[in-house]
Amino acid sequence: MCKPWWVTRAAPGIATRIDPTRLPGRPCSVAAALELIGDRWSLLAVREVAFGNHRFSEIARNTGAPRDRLAARLKMLVEAGVLERRQYQQVPARSDYHLTAAGRALAPVLQALRQWGDAWAVTAVPASQLHHDHELDARWVCQTCGEAVRRRDLEQRTLVPGWDLVGPTIH
Amino acid sequence: MCKPWWVTRAAPGIATRIDPTRLPGRPCSVAAALELIGDRWSLLAVREVAFGNHRFSEIARNTGAPRDRLAARLKMLVEAGVLERRQYQQVPARSDYHLTAAGRALAPVLQALRQWGDAWAVTAVPASQLHHDHELDARWVCQTCGEAVRRRDLEQRTLVPGWDLVGPTIH
Numbered sequence: 001m002c003k004p005w006w007v008t009r010a011a012p013g014i015a016t017r018i019d020p021t022r023l024p025g026r027p028c029s030v031a032a033a034l035e036l037i038g039d040r041w042s043l044l045a046v047r048e049v050a051f052g053n054h055r056f057s058e059i060a061r062n063t064g065a066p067r068d069r070l071a072a073r074l075k076m077l078v079e080a081g082v083l084e085r086r087q088y089q090q091v092p093a094r095s096d097y098h099l100t101a102a103g104r105a106l107a108p109v110l111q112a113l114r115q116w117g118d119a120w121a122v123t124a125v126p127a128s129q130l131h132h133d134h135e136l137d138a139r140w141v142c143q144t145c146g147e148a149v150r151r152r153d154l155e156q157r158t159l160v161p162g163w164d165l166v167g168p169t170i171h
Numbered sequence: 172m173c174k175p176w177w178v179t180r181a182a183p184g185i186a187t188r189i190d191p192t193r194l195p196g197r198p199c200s201v202a203a204a205l206e207l208i209g210d211r212w213s214l215l216a217v218r219e220v221a222f223g224n225h226r227f228s229e230i231a232r233n234t235g236a237p238r239d240r241l242a243a244r245l246k247m248l249v250e251a252g253v254l255e256r257r258q259y260q261q262v263p264a265r266s267d268y269h270l271t272a273a274g275r276a277l278a279p280v281l282q283a284l285r286q287w288g289d290a291w292a293v294t295a296v297p298a299s300q301l302h303h304d305h306e307l308d309a310r311w312v313c314q315t316c317g318e319a320v321r322r323r324d325l326e327q328r329t330l331v332p333g334w335d336l337v338g339p340t341i342h
Contacts, residue, residue, distance in 0.1 A: 011320055020297040024235020027297040029288030030210070030218055031234075032280055036292050039208040040202070047201055050322075052336050062338035063202075064195020081291070102291040107322055108311055110201055112283040117200030120252070120273040121207050126191040126198040127334045130326040134315045140279055141312035144305045151221075155301040163298045165223050167233035 015081025020160065024134035027162045036080040037106065041065040041074045043113070045167065046099070046106050049083060082106070111138060186252025186273065191331065195255070198333045207251040208277065212236040213244045214284070217277050220254060225267035253277070282309060 018035055020027035038041055044063040053059055058128075060070050075095060077083040082103040085095040115138065118125045129136040140149040147153070162168035187331060189206055191198035208214055215234040224230055231241050248254040253274040256266040286309065289296045299306040311320040318324070333339035 015175075015291075017294045018292055019294045025215065025233050028215075028218070028285075029293050029297060030284045031215055031288075032292035033284045033288030034214060035209040037287075038209070038211040038214065042207040042280075043205060044196065044199075047199070048197075058338070062196050067275065074198050094288055094327070105291060109280070109283040109287055111320065112280040113201045113204045114199075116208075116276055116280055117202075117204030120186075120276060121189055121203035122200050123188045123190045124330075126200060126329075126331045128328045128330060130328050131318075131320065131324055132311050132316065136320065136325065137314040138311045138320050139314050140282055140309045142305075143308040143310050145303060147246055147302075149302065149307065149309050150280065153302055154307065157299045157301050158297075159295075159299060160297045160316055167219075167224070167229070 003115075015100075016079050021162075025162045028170055033109075037077070037082060037109075039073060041070055042077055043110065045070065045073055045077065045097075046103055047081065047110055049097050049099055049103070050107065050110070054098060056096075059097070077103075185269075187250050192333075195229045197338055204280075208248070208253060208280075210244060212241055213248055214281065216241065216244055216248065216255065216268075217274055218281055219279075220268050220270055220274065221278065225269060227267075230268065248274075252288070 014144055016036065018032040020029065020032055023031050023035075025031060037046065042065060043066065045059050048059045048062045051062075053062055056067075056070070056074070057076070059065075060067055063070065065073070074083065078085055078097075080102075081100055083097045084100050085094060086098055087095045114129075131138075141147065156163050158164075187207065189203040190316065191200065191203055194202050194206075208217070212234060219230045219233045224233055227238075227241070227245070230236075230237055230245070234241065236244070245254065246323050249256055249268075251273075252271055254268045255271050256303060258264060259265045259268055285300075296337075302309075312318065313320055327334050329335075
């Protein structure tokens with residue numbers, strides 16, 4: 001897949017990282033994250049590998065992704081350092097996909113999407129989550145003060161230009 | 172935009188909802204959520220409206236989205252009940268975009284993507300978040316027991332078939 005010009009081309013074996021000041025629009029970590037994983041099939045592939053399905057055929061079956069698009073997304077996720085390929089058979093050579101630390105760190109993203117989907121996207125909740133002995137009721141909580149995170153208590157601290165209401169100037 | 176067959180066609184004014192058992196792959200709320208908002212430009216448009224920019228030109232400038240694709244995504248987000256259009260001028264007729272309750276409920280998704288992006292997608296963090304007087308350090312916490320949510324403490328309770336490791340059978 002052809003990378004847009006704002007993605008830093010990484011050396012082989014080095015995960016892709018994006019210079020936020022070169023993104024179109026705001027210099028934003030959400031935009032950078034979506035550059036690497038912002039695609040239905042990419043996030044569903046991560047879900048499936050997290051679930052314990054590591055082989056291409058399993059990921060294809062359980063995501064429902066077209067095989068050609070899935071292959072492109074898996075390649076992108078390996079380049080982004082979210083998945084890694086491991087050879088599990090030598091003759092013929094076969095490899096499967098495993099989460100890296102960056103891939104495991106996507107669990108809160110999937111959790112957030114799941115809760116939103118349960119509440120707003122589906123006609124009926126397809127599966128619930130048991131946390132120890134009770135139904136999970138997860139919220140974002142600040143670890144420093146113990147308070148639930150509400151938008152109105154947050155303030156942006158700009159480290160690069162482009163974070164006021166107006167946004168970035170054209171560069 | 173042409174909807175795939177598994178998306179329930181809603182009447183005008185009724186938000187689109189997806190029958191999870193008709194999705195390709197697993198019957199999954201993450202998949203349903205990504206069907207509605209799983210696109211870089213869609214989530215960045217939501218970010219920008221949440222930030223307080225409501226007009227098409229503002230959203231286009233600050234997301235960097237191509238105008239034709241942004242227009243298609245905004246239409247989809249209105250149909251999905253994530254954004255609503257409000258007329259702000261009569262002659263000539265002009266409207267802008269506002270978050271619905273479903274749109275405001277995407278804040279934890281953006282928060283999760285932002286934290287992941289800060290940690291794994293960018294070469295340097297472009298903006299930090301101040302929570303009251305300290306740096307935000309947000310985690311998912313279960314409101315019932317007060318514990319941070321860890322994957323290993325969770326168990327799926329299947330409400331429809333397709334949630335074991337093997338996944339859905341072909342339907």
